[in-house]
Amino acid sequence: MTFQKAIAPMTAPCFDEMNGGGSESPSEPRALYGRIARWLENAPRGLLESRRQQAEMLFRRIGITFAVYGDKEAAERLIPFDIIPRLLGHDEWRRLEVGLIQRVKALNMFLTDVYGAQEIIRAGVVPAGLVLRNPAYRPELQGRRVPHDIWTHIAGIDVIRVDGEDFYVLEDNCRTPSGVSYMLENREMMIRLAPDLFADHRVLPVENYPDALLASLRSVAPPHCPGEPNIVVLTPGQFNSAYYEHSFLADKLGVELVEGRDLAVRDDVVYMRTTEGLKRVDVIYRRVDDDFLDPLAFRADSVLGAAGLMGAYLAGNVTLANAVGAGVADDKAIYTYMPEIIRFYLGEEPKLKNVATWRCREPDALKYVLDHLHELVVKEVNGSGGYGMLVGPHASKEQIEAFRQKLTSAPEGFIAQPTLSLSTCPTSFPGGVAPRHVDLRPFVLSGADGVRIVPGGLTRVALKEGSLVVNSSQGGGTKDTWVLETDAATQ
Amino acid sequence: MRASVQFQLQVYFPEPVRGLNQIFRLTPRGFDSQEVREWRVDVLPDATLRRGEDAFGNVVHSCSHDGPLDSLTVMAEGLIETHDAAGVVRGLVEKFPLDVFLRDAPATHAGGELAAFARDALAKEADPLGRMHILMGALHKTLTFAAEETEAPRPAPEVFSARAGSARELAQVFVAAARDLNVPARFVSGFYLGVGDVGEASPHHAWAEAFVDPIGWIGFDPALGFCPRDAHLRLATGLDYFGAAPRRAVCLTTGREDRRAALNVDAGRQASWQFQQ
Numbered sequence: 001m002t003f004q005k006a007i008a009p010m011t012a013p014c015f016d017e018m019n020g021g022g023s024e025s026p027s028e029p030r031a032l033y034g035r036i037a038r039w040l041e042n043a044p045r046g047l048l049e050s051r052r053q054q055a056e057m058l059f060r061r062i063g064i065t066f067a068v069y070g071d072k073e074a075a076e077r078l079i080p081f082d083i084i085p086r087l088l089g090h091d092e093w094r095r096l097e098v099g100l101i102q103r104v105k106a107l108n109m110f111l112t113d114v115y116g117a118q119e120i121i122r123a124g125v126v127p128a129g130l131v132l133r134n135p136a137y138r139p140e141l142q143g144r145r146v147p148h149d150i151w152t153h154i155a156g157i158d159v160i161r162v163d164g165e166d167f168y169v170l171e172d173n174c175r176t177p178s179g180v181s182y183m184l185e186n187r188e189m190m191i192r193l194a195p196d197l198f199a200d201h202r203v204l205p206v207e208n209y210p211d212a213l214l215a216s217l218r219s220v221a222p223p224h225c226p227g228e229p230n231i232v233v234l235t236p237g238q239f240n241s242a243y244y245e246h247s248f249l250a251d252k253l254g255v256e257l258v259e260g261r262d263l264a265v266r267d268d269v270v271y272m273r274t275t276e277g278l279k280r281v282d283v284i285y286r287r288v289d290d291d292f293l294d295p296l297a298f299r300a301d302s303v304l305g306a307a308g309l310m311g312a313y314l315a316g317n318v319t320l321a322n323a324v325g326a327g328v329a330d331d332k333a334i335y336t337y338m339p340e341i342i343r344f345y346l347g348e349e350p351k352l353k354n355v356a357t358w359r360c361r362e363p364d365a366l367k368y369v370l371d372h373l374h375e376l377v378v379k380e381v382n383g384s385g386g387y388g389m390l391v392g393p394h395a396s397k398e399q400i401e402a403f404r405q406k407l408t409s410a411p412e413g414f415i416a417q418p419t420l421s422l423s424t425c426p427t428s429f430p431g432g433v434a435p436r437h438v439d440l441r442p443f444v445l446s447g448a449d450g451v452r453i454v455p456g457g458l459t460r461v462a463l464k465e466g467s468l469v470v471n472s473s474q475g476g477g478t479k480d481t482w483v484l485e486t487d488a489a490t491q
Numbered sequence: 492m493r494a495s496v497q498f499q500l501q502v503y504f505p506e507p508v509r510g511l512n513q514i515f516r517l518t519p520r521g522f523d524s525q526e527v528r529e530w531r532v533d534v535l536p537d538a539t540l541r542r543g544e545d546a547f548g549n550v551v552h553s554c555s556h557d558g559p560l561d562s563l564t565v566m567a568e569g570l571i572e573t574h575d576a577a578g579v580v581r582g583l584v585e586k587f588p589l590d591v592f593l594r595d596a597p598a599t600h601a602g603g604e605l606a607a608f609a610r611d612a613l614a615k616e617a618d619p620l621g622r623m624h625i626l627m628g629a630l631h632k633t634l635t636f637a638a639e640e641t642e643a644p645r646p647a648p649e650v651f652s653a654r655a656g657s658a659r660e661l662a663q664v665f666v667a668a669a670r671d672l673n674v675p676a677r678f679v680s681g682f683y684l685g686v687g688d689v690g691e692a693s694p695h696h697a698w699a700e701a702f703v704d705p706i707g708w709i710g711f712d713p714a715l716g717f718c719p720r721d722a723h724l725r726l727a728t729g730l731d732y733f734g735a736a737p738r739r740a741v742c743l744t745t746g747r748e749d750r751r752a753a754l755n756v757d758a759g760r761q762a763s764w765q766f767q768q
Contacts, residue, residue, distance in 0.1 A: 133590055133591075142587065261743075264510055266512075296741055308555065311541075315541075
């Protein structure tokens with residue numbers, strides 16, 4: 001799973017999802033969490049611990065695992081699940097939802113423009129080099145239109161909070177965001193393990209996510225597709241860290257899970273091999289990176305894609321979700337321009353905030369960053385999964401010096417952000433309950449017929465005390481996210 | 492020169508292949524110093540040959556063969572007229588801003604040794620055009636042009652360390668070095684119509700183009716050591732070899748292939764480089 005998060009030192013006062021306020025924990029929990037607080041108080045000794053063990057057993061039995069790259073010992077690992085849910089009031093969710101819709105609209109318009117007329121570059125809003133020299137920008141797509149002008153059909157927008165008011169976007173994920181299977185499994189797990197607590201709350205459903213996804217994918221079928229479009233999920237295979245999710249989604253969608261070798265392209269039409277012969281494919285929900293999609297167009301050594309796929313795609317005979325080249329919009333350097341991008345295309349003020357970011361490509365910013373390395377989070381512009389980042393307050397002198405060298409030699413490859421006081425949420429441990437930092441990844445679906453978001457998302461939690469990195473590949477866990485029918489202030 | 496050009500590529504598969512998909516960039520486009528009177532591309536066994544244009548403006552043909560196939564023939568032929576414009580490429584529809592030609596691609600990433608070499612060679616020259624000529628000359632002198640083509644071109648730093656490479660490898664080295672110097676550069680694939688004179692085993696040739704302000708795009712041929720003249724028939728351009736390759740092919744069954752290529756040039760009059768000598 002490629003999740004990236006920046007985060008806050010425990011020393012800073014931070015907003016607690018349950019208790020609110022700052023470092024001094026008030027005796028009264030927020031109204032939203034009243035029932036959770038009472039449940040935690042009244043829980044018999046050992047209940048949380050036994051639920052945790054049951055959860056682990058269930059996850060293992062179902063086989064929800066992910067692979068950690070570069071870790072031979074733990075080729076298949078469970079993402080720890082925390083039994084205490086993270087709650088959002090309906091009013092909080094509505095605020096977030098309108099912001100997400102606005103943001104994803106702007107991302108799609110940005111992509112349509114960048115691969116089209118490039119007005120935003122000509123207007124001088126985003127530097128040409130940042131787009132055109134971006135590794136995620138695909139010159140092959142220049143001047144092409146994708147079906148229904150939708151580029152990022154499935155977006156995962158990582159948001160955090162530092163107080164009860166604002167949501168900050170930490171990162172946009174426009175390529176192949178993963179984690180939605182955990183959102184769905186976590187909900188099932190909660191209903192099984194804490195049915196009383198669940199029944200006590202009026203939680204909005206997330207179970208319709210596969211239906212929403214299917215409807216979105218259907219809506220973007222090539223315009224001349226006759227009848228019901230044939231949809232498939234394309235996976236790189238079982239060695240991919242998110243393979244479980246690929247098979248899970250195909251199963252929930254009721255569509256075939258295919259690998260590149262199951263596809264055949266003949267005269268610009270994509271087919272899948274079935275026991276009854278070739279069957280035409282109209283929409284591919286692909287979880288294979290651009291580089292590997294088609295050995296005729298991209299990396300010649302790829303065996304994960306299908307030769308000729310790009311030809312079929314450019315001929316308009318198949319829809320790829322997400323579109324090829326969509327990654328240029330979620331690049332960390334482009335991220336810093338998102339408020340301007342939203343204003344440029346929509347003429348609106350951004351509803352979700354951006355985290356202040358120093359672009360190290362700019363000399364003044366670089367100077368500031370080099371002077372303040374010990375207090376900043378420095379990220380590689382093209383990195384993900386929490387690899388290759390420096391968390392200043394937690395780094396050793398050697399690590400800081402190593403980053404100083406990297407920054408000086410190739411500043412354009414990095415951005416820096418302040419270490420934010422990510423909000424915390426009570427999390428259970430063998431020894432009891434303690435606050436841990438959390439973020440949230442809601443999934444935003446864009447179809448030809450509009451935007452769909454199920455109320456919820458994946459809440460990730462940094463399990464190590466004080467840790468600011470919630471990435472599952474870096475030892476993060478997950479929680480179920482409950483969006484309630486009632487507002488946050490309602491008991 | 493005015494010439495009738497016939498290119499033929501024969502491919503043999505020791506083990507018959509299935510599900511073959513191919514793309515060809517074998518159609519020259521006309522510009523100020525290259526006129527294409529007639530041109531056609533054909534493939535045997537017959538297949539629906541689709542003609543399109545890629546984002547860089549190259550004419551691309553693609554086709555599918557179900558197979559099983561034990562051999563195939565690709566033909567490209569036509570009538571062209573070229574003029575010696577000292578390498579200057581004018582009159583092409585340019586589709587991209589120059590930034591695109593500064594992109595860092597794996598095959599054209601200069602690496603330390605090559606970058607240092609280029610900087611040393613150009614230390615004394617300030618004129619942008621002069622710099623590119625010096626770069627071409629220095630690479631031509633330092634790297635041995637080996638006519639033998641490798642299966643896939645090696646990345647630029649590797650070729651530079653080996654001090655030898657094929658035309659397309661040398662072209663990628665030039666592109667890498669130019670981009671490292673912040674000069675927009677691109678890869679060009681084509682035919683060298685004076686085949687035989689330079690001892691090339693393959694009719695395919697490759698060179699590079701660099702953008703020199705205020706003149707525009709200019710060709711530089713580091714393999715031969717001079718700017719393209721009228722014996723260079725320009726076929727396609729791309730960021731690196733893979734974006735401009737004359738043929739790319741992938742089949743479902745992995746199969747080795749043996750290729751035999753021939754180029755027939757019937758020149759109406761001599762190429763200028765011939766009577767200059």
